[in-house]
Amino acid sequence: MIEVTDVALRQAAGEGMDAFIGVFTDAYKKEIGGEMTAGTMSLLTGEQHSLLAYQIFRDEVMEGGFCQLIQNGYGGYIFDNPFAKVMRLWGVGDLSKLVYAARKIYDSHRDDLERERTDEEFMAMYEQYEAFDELEDEFLEKEEEYTALVAGYVDEHLELFAKIV
Template identity: 50%
Template sequence: MIDIVIKDSDLRKAAEAGMDEFVGIFVQAIKDAIGGELTAEAMQQLNSDQITLLGYDILHEEVMDGGFIQLIHNGYGGFIYKNPFAKALREWGLRDLYRIINKSHSYYNMYHERIEQECTDEEFMALFEAMPQFDDCDDAFVEGEEQFTAMVAAYIDDHIEDFAKIDKEQ
């Protein structure tokens, strides 16, 4: 296991700035510790909560930017759907997000090969028209995003020691 350390003063500033910043300081500390990328090797150095948090960050960034189709196209479908990621989120209390991921999983199974193919920007945009099934999942995520992030922040706050060591500098 790799040591993830966050300065107490930085954590306090992030907490005062809001839940996005609070979650973000943990995400950034984990990313910094593993060299910025969640690889198979990096995953071996992290615990399940740290991996789940990075998964949430990926899910959040991709879906907020371009929906589940973009998430899959950018190569994250296997990580999100072929690992116990959704189950971990359910255990964190994010039952609605668990349901969204499960619903989109069936569409992933149907369409991932087509979505994952190299394509032009025009062909990529056409995927959204060709696969409107993802729209409800995209909308549900966007509508619930603030609540999901608040729940992730609360889970981290209740289990800080599972995410990082807090350096109580003087």
């Protein structure tokens, strides 16, 4: 089991919920050598993958929206796995609905969304895929609430996410 220190968790909790989650996800990234491959996927449990997926989702959508998330290669990791279902099970139902709505757009346009693009073509995606705009706005509006709910779930089930030393 991946280990995190109690000291790091206490310090991060004082900095904010995203820092608290980051203690775990940084440990996961270290465990998998910084990248997910077929060989490293099995190094994390389902719960750990779900928490890492939340952190990736949060960071990517906040920085550059769904187009960036998908162009950076995380579309399959978020939409082809039970991420949305897990968010519902963790008590973050509104986020689950948002991810399912984004998945519909992703599934309908997957080949185009995932194709290699120049910087100019990438920027044009934001106009082409305005269907994501409302979902991105909703996420940005509720991100703190979602992050607090995820962090609360992790805090209540620490043993599922890491061994605390």
